[in-house]
Amino acid sequence: MMSGYAARLCLFGMFGLLLAATAWLYAPGIHGPVLLDDRTSVTLLETDVDSRQRVEQVFGDGSGPLGRPVTMATFVAERAFVGDDVRWSKAINIGLHLLNGLLLAWLIHRLLGAADYARVMAVALLAAGLWLVSPLWVSTVLYAVQRMAMLACTLMLLALIAYTYWRERYSAGEKGILRFALVIVCATLAVFAKENGVVVLPVLLLLELLWFGCRRGDRVDQRMLYQVLGALVLGGVFVIAVFALAPERFLAHYALREFTLVERLLTQSRILWDYLGQLVWPDVARMGLYHDDVVLSRSIMSPITTLHALVAWCAALLLAAAISRFALGRRVAFCLLMFLVGHSVESTVLPLELYFEHRNYFPGIAVFLLLALLLAELARRWRVVARPVMAYLALALLMLSFNTSSQVEIWANSYLLRFNQISAHPASFRANADMAVMYAQAGSLERALAYSAQAHAHSPERDGDHYLRNLALSCMAGRPLPASAGTIASALDAPRPLSSVATLHVLVQMLQNEQCVQLDRLAIADAFASVYLRPEAGATASANIYALLAVLENALGRYANAYEYTAQFLAQAPGTPRGLLMQLHFSTALGKVSEAEALQRQLLTLQAAGALTVSDQETLALYLEAD
Template sequence: MPARIVLLVAMTLTCLIYWPGLSGPFLFDDLPNLNPVQSWLTGELSWQSVVFGNQSGMLGRPLSMASFLLSAELSGHSPYAYKLGNLAIHLGCGFLGWQVIRRLLAQDQRLSTNSDLFATIVVALWLLHPINVSTVLYSVQRMAQLSTLFVLASLWAYLAARRQLIDGKTRRALLGLFLLFPLLVFAGLMSKENAAVAPALCLVIELAYFVSRPKSNRTVQAFFGLFLLLPGLAVIGVLITTPDRLLSGYAERDFTLIERLLSQTRVLMDYIGTVLIPRTPLLGLYTDDFQPSTGLLSPPTTLFSLLALLAISTGAIALRKRAPSVFAGWFFFLVAHGVESSILALELYFEHRNYLPAFGLILAVVGLTSLVPKDLPTNVFTPRQLGLVIAAGFALSFAFATGGRAHVWQAEDLILEQGLKHHPDSMRAQLVRATIALRTGETQASYDAFADLLASKNPRNRVIGRISWVTLDCMRGIDVPPSDLQRALIEARSKLSMAEVPALRLLARVVKEQGCGRLTDSAIADGISVMLEKAKDQPDYSRSKWLTRFLAAEMFLHAGRTAEAQEQAELAWRASGDLPTGALLANIYAVRKMRPEAERLLTVLDQRMGSYDTQGRAELAKTKALLDQQ
């Protein structure tokens, strides 16, 4: 059967097994990212506000946001609309991956005669792999998908240009290398910052397949100098001169840079095991309970994982000439993890981070077949036939596993049930458990979830559990004494994190909207101030800290304690330069009849705020109206 037909069959099967999961729910950060799209549909926001107003990552990911607008325009604001788009992109990534890998394998002397077939095997296994469910059926992970799509397109452009250089078609090659490639990488960066790995992946490809070719060396050197060496030097320069630009996130993490790097050895080995032998019940979203490594022997698997990674890398280097696809695939896997498994202060573990790297790992395994003797004795099958049978067996097992996961992903409670079974200490899982229970009227089940958080060994879990317990009491109309909140403050950490922000925000909203007996706005503001005081050594630029200050300022203002509101808002504004924070501070100045300060700040905000930011300008208009009344 021709390779293209097999690829089409794999794509069709992918559609069939994913289809049931398209009706699944929104999850986690779906709504914070996609609610502006709904506001655009109703005319409350401009498209510019949605595309350029997102705060995900360092670059805002405007291309991803534009794609969400397209999905909503075509099919409405629903999980189905976004997940259907994700499935289409998944197939597109599969097609581009096939084009890239078939060109790579065509450079492998031992595999070139069957390059299309081997590429089809790699891509079919990738398309059907159950690890990708948490990317395809998680709406907002389209950001990771689009980044992968453009990285693969850029690699295709590089390979085409590299072939043209060898064939002497220099002008076309230059256009591909210095115009098309950077445009595709830029599109990837505007989708998600992972696309920054594209030039390094090109270097892996160059070392694996082209390093022995002397032709056009200057052009290739100029390419890597411009797109790899210069950006690398720039990153090093930033780390030396202003390290906080890249490392500031550690100010709100419960692990250090060194601990994160040590932990990633275990994470990468776990990813490898999951890609090669999927443990479907263990897969999922609730991996926030992954414990960091605090030393090479704490836990001991840290050292073992590091040694294993070094051993595999050494073996791949030794095989570079005999089995270049093994070298290419292994280092493709490592380099593709280069953004999310390196120095950035991200969460330790997320399986969707393997969306691009998995191509490399599967390629490395398939590349091992080049080491199998062609005359290997078998009882029934030839080595080629045996290989095809094994590949088909893996593909079918992946398909069944992915189909099972897709059915689980039809319902939030099924996803949660599987997550709680294997990650009972996950804060994220317990909070979702409480939310679902509250939604269905099972109040006691919500309390049970918070009780499990209170019983956790993780002190941050206990803080969130206590705040959430108090919030639920308020929602039920119970007269909560301030001492109940103070019990949470006893265990408040010396670092505020992004876990406290939504918990405190929900409590504040409930108290402002319906009251909570003796737990007043003023008591909430005082409690938040205590948490901020405990975190006095945490840098003010930490996002979690200035957001908490913003919330404290709102509560002090609502309680009529305007001087304290001003103090907190000024600290948050100086630390962040955040426009909503500036708008709140301007409003506080206006309330306190500090007209010159308010007018100066309004001028700054007016200059910095985009003309399309209708909500922000509406807030400024309210403050100006308040000043005019004075």
């Protein structure tokens, strides 16, 4: 038999091979397409910028309320050192995923050791390996912008690992101040990588309460027990108070969604079980980026699976409470609560989209920690049974690798990805819209319009947005719209005809660049003006739509119309530097000298307050020099 050292060396070697194999599985995916938020948070970052602009790039992203500067710093550094090829972004994500697998093995080993399980290295490496090759992570790792979720997970894992080392010192009677400071630093950085990193704080409290039992040596530390319970109660009260005292901050955004708060909560009860199913028994045919076709729970009984999901969650929580009298039961309960708490930010009351696979990247760890815990307990009680079970799990690891490989091949090719998404989610608005764009770019306008119609049928979008998308598709295909598609005048005949900024942005950009030779730009601009610039028309739009229409009129040299659009933009977003600079441009072009001077003074005030970006300051300087 091998010595303990040789056995550990063999296990490390096997895990190293697994890491290398995982990198090899994911490698084809670096050639995949740029997707959705990649375009706004990653590919728009410029490489030829000075240090001040780099700082602005780090702190100026609008993806979340805190700007996610830790993650943005990695993207900015990447652009500075290796260039703007998105393949580097995906390659770095793959490396980060491997690091997270290594950290997870480390954490599981630490936690099982703290629970007095012996010889658990093989169990920890096997559970981490299963997590590492789960096909559910392909849509996270190969979606460049989801480095935000991955990096937050890295820092949360480091915080948990650091906590186990601090606790080791604490149990020995030492304070371990530096180790505890490391926990706080990692937890704080996790929040600034992505806001849901804040869930590591309640996870740490639950870890202490349920996994370690607030023990110091062989006795319960009553002081620590009361502190942990008090922190959990205070945290819960704080969260409830935030929503109770300022509900409009959260509920107002539901006006932009097709579901209510109650409907979202009911739907999430089903979705969380689906997430678990995809972790335990993956259905790769349904995996991917688009899940906007998820069936909404209108009530507890509609669909009936909502009731089943709620009853199942209640039963799971009651069972967890019942078995918490025992040490093993408390640790099982911790795994359940870790999963639920891990989803508490993105899968509860916030008006976010209903379903995204990357939301499981950290919470999903709980499933594999539970597996490791049960394997360790099995090895302690019935070692002869544990060995064949681990052998079967090693076979499962191989099968998961095949599934992951097939998913990576799909994500490596934009056409395969689109066909896979429409096959798995035929009622998805985004999948149909993507197919429409693909066929339009190939010159097949008829098929593009058919998919556009399907997208419209499966979404609450307005008729105006649908018509503008068809205009953009005709532009891509280089062919005029058929008469059956209707007219822009009829499409805009509504009190609020447009809502999609993205659709209008694509069309305006192509019109601005004169890519649509078959379209009459003046006629399109006139149609917009007749709706939005005639007082009697009474149509309204969001601020960003007015800004885009101003850009279109500027491209046509019609500064009076552009001025009116920008005035409407500023009426909704007063003091916005972007709007003020646009209005300064149009005021100057129209010879409104006194107004231009007033705008310059307002912008100088904002500049003195540090509210202008470097680009804004450079634009303002051009007008000041002209004077």
